[in-house]
Amino acid sequence: MDYRKAYExxxxxxxxxxxxxxxxxxxxxxxxxxxxxxxxxLSFGTAGLRGIIGAGINRMNxxxxxxxxxxxxxxxxxxxxxxxxxxIAYDSRRMSPEFADEAALCLAANGIxxxxxxxxxxxxxxxxAVRTLGCIAGxxxxxxxxxxxxxxxxxxxxxxxxxTPPHDTGIMAExxxxxxxxxxxxxxxxxxxxxxxxxxxxQAIDDSYIAELKKQVKHWDSIEAEGKNLKIVYTPLHGTGxxxxxxxxxxxxFENVYVVPEQELPDGEFPTVSYPNPEAAEAxxxxxxxxxxKDADLxxxxxxxxDRLGVYVKDTKSGEYxxxxxxxxxxLLADYExxxxxxxxxxxxxxxxxxxxxxxSNLADAIANYYGVQLIEVLTGFKYIGQQIxxxxxTGKGTYLFGFEESYGCLIGTHARDKxxxxxxxxxxxxAAYYKTKNMTLWDAMIDMYERxxxxxxxxQSITLAGIEGLAKIREILETLxxxxxSEVAGYKxxxxxxxxxxxxxxxxxxxxxxxxxxxxxxxxxxxxxxAWLCVRPSGTEPKVKFYYGVKGTSLEDxxxxxxxxxxxxxxxxxxxx
Numbered sequence: 001m002d003y004r005k006a007y008e009x010x011x012x013x014x015x016x017x018x019x020x021x022x023x024x025x026x027x028x029x030x031x032x033x034x035x036x037x038x039x040x041x042l043s044f045g046t047a048g049l050r051g052i053i054g055a056g057i058n059r060m061n062x063x064x065x066x067x068x069x070x071x072x073x074x075x076x077x078x079x080x081x082x083x084x085x086x087x088i089a090y091d092s093r094r095m096s097p098e099f100a101d102e103a104a105l106c107l108a109a110n111g112i113x114x115x116x117x118x119x120x121x122x123x124x125x126x127x128x129a130v131r132t133l134g135c136i137a138g139x140x141x142x143x144x145x146x147x148x149x150x151x152x153x154x155x156x157x158x159x160x161x162x163x164t165p166p167h168d169t170g171i172m173a174e175x176x177x178x179x180x181x182x183x184x185x186x187x188x189x190x191x192x193x194x195x196x197x198x199x200x201x202x203q204a205i206d207d208s209y210i211a212e213l214k215k216q217v218k219h220w221d222s223i224e225a226e227g228k229n230l231k232i233v234y235t236p237l238h239g240t241g242x243x244x245x246x247x248x249x250x251x252x253x254f255e256n257v258y259v260v261p262e263q264e265l266p267d268g269e270f271p272t273v274s275y276p277n278p279e280a281a282e283a284x285x286x287x288x289x290x291x292x293x294k295d296a297d298l299x300x301x302x303x304x305x306x307d308r309l310g311v312y313v314k315d316t317k318s319g320e321y322x323x324x325x326x327x328x329x330x331x332l333l334a335d336y337e338x339x340x341x342x343x344x345x346x347x348x349x350x351x352x353x354x355x356x357x358x359x360x361s362n363l364a365d366a367i368a369n370y371y372g373v374q375l376i377e378v379l380t381g382f383k384y385i386g387q388q389i390x391x392x393x394x395t396g397k398g399t400y401l402f403g404f405e406e407s408y409g410c411l412i413g414t415h416a417r418d419k420x421x422x423x424x425x426x427x428x429x430x431x432a433a434y435y436k437t438k439n440m441t442l443w444d445a446m447i448d449m450y451e452r453x454x455x456x457x458x459x460x461q462s463i464t465l466a467g468i469e470g471l472a473k474i475r476e477i478l479e480t481l482x483x484x485x486x487s488e489v490a491g492y493k494x495x496x497x498x499x500x501x502x503x504x505x506x507x508x509x510x511x512x513x514x515x516x517x518x519x520x521x522x523x524x525x526x527x528x529x530x531x532a533w534l535c536v537r538p539s540g541t542e543p544k545v546k547f548y549y550g551v552k553g554t555s556l557e558d559x560x561x562x563x564x565x566x567x568x569x570x571x572x573x574x575x576x577x578x
Contacts, residue, residue, distance in 0.1 A: 060152070070184045088139045123419075124418055128205070230432055298313050300428065331449065336431045338367070358518075376388055464542070498524070503518075549567065
């Protein structure tokens with residue numbers, strides 16, 4: 001693409017507003033900045049849009065949002081789903097309300113009713129709203145845990161999950177086909193409201209959503225016994241989780257919930273953190289300070305769109321707060337939810353299933369094996385877990401018990417089809433109350449799991465490679481590994497190599513080739529000796545290449561040591577490729 005020509009077209013177009021043109025004129029002497037903004041279009045991928053806010057075809061702005069929505073509208077009209085409408089939610093980020101309205105008014109101009117939340121709401125509630133309102137689709141304006149300069153646009157289909165085949169490719173094709181500004185429709189909000197094409201939603205959906213979460217409680221008796229004693233510190237990290245998380249905990253009976261005051265209110269600048277990500281230790285600095293003041297039992301943080309939950313738990317023996325990775329908290333909840341369902345109902349469904357992504361801990365496999373339930377692996381992305389739930393419903397075969405991914409996301413129940421940090425917050429507090437009745441902490445429960453299943457330790461390393469050159473380097477790393485399968489990784493022998501793009505699993509000893517059984521994806525996975533593994537994939541949301549890995553030790557210390565050594569050696573291997 002001729003980036004300079006595209007830049008000039010925006011400056012000359014009568015369709016582009018003057019404020020946008022002024023922003024573009026201000027970079028007129030910065031050739032590299034012009035190139036970054038116009039060398040390519042912001043890609044509408046399987047997760048929608050995500051990018052830096054600003055003017056240009058490679059940025060998030062009202063025009064790229066309108067283009068995406070026009071493509072979605074065209075697809076909905078072809079599918080005959082216009083009468084069902086589209087639900088729209090947004091988070092606390094810069095321009096989120098404006099982008100939500102831009103999408104709503106484009107839909108309205110195409111004769112499709114938009115149900116727009118009155119104010120910011122969590123991602124899982126959007127997923128729930130799509131199903132509750134009987135919508136054909138949903139749009140969520142969020143960039144999840146990205147830095148403040150980013151925003152995004154996620155598309156959901158009528159099952160409540162983010163779009164999967166064939167709808168993802170169908171919508172992407174329609175978006176790509178929109179090339180003329182004049183073909184992107186919009187209308188005034190008052191006109192849209194007058195025609196019944198713009199409807200504000202809020203409390204009724206909130207009440208229904210919270211009621212659904214409360215149906216997932218396994219031990220009201222434990223909450224009644226210990227809810228008033230348990231001390232919980234919570235931070236929404238300036239995002240959407242504050243009101244729903246506090247509401248559900250209060251209605252359940254947890255009386256000592258302390259919210260980090262500096263991070264309580266929505267703020268798209270995320271002033272107290274450089275990166276509003278519950279995976280990052282920095283995000284917990286203020287929460288841990290408050291936890292020590294209050295002598296809290298557990299510390300919880302939801303990301304800005306409240307679909308992911310970070311956790312610290314207190315070890316009463318040492319007095320220290322211990323971080324739980326997404327694998328650890330996910331497995332802790334999986335074991336609790338499935339174990340309690342079995343105990344309370346006298347058994348588990350014969351077709352019960354625990355679902356995880358391919359980069360998630362093998363501890364999940366051990367839990368599934370222990371309870372005698374099916375373990376289903378899917379590609380990275382919670383939408384594939386949602387796809388399995390839909391398959392269960394459509395075929396009548398399979399009962400969803402729990403699903404999670406290593407990136408701090410899980411779903412309890414089937415009210416939503418995306419990861420839900422609000423229900424996870426509720427469930428972890430319930431589990432803490434239950435274990436407290438047994439004179440145990442959540443950390444005690446975690447140690448019990450390791451004793452039962454084995455000391456699994458999982459990690460992830462990532463290398464950021466931004467810009468045009470970075471994208472090329474990420475492709476080069478994947479292709480180098482794809483064409484030169486290593487015989488060993490970090491001292492572990494490679495037993496088999498999976499290439500999800502080629503749909504092959506190669507047995508390294510025999511050379512036998514089989515199918516992965518999953519859709520094509522640019523992912524490489526190595527099954528290693530001694531229960532270890534490594535998976536390499538480009539991030540779907542950030543300019544990074546990610547390396548997921550797992551080991552199994554004989555103790556916590558042994559697993560930690562093996563994992564640290566593995567991570568360092570993987571980074572060394574990749575640095576040599578840069």
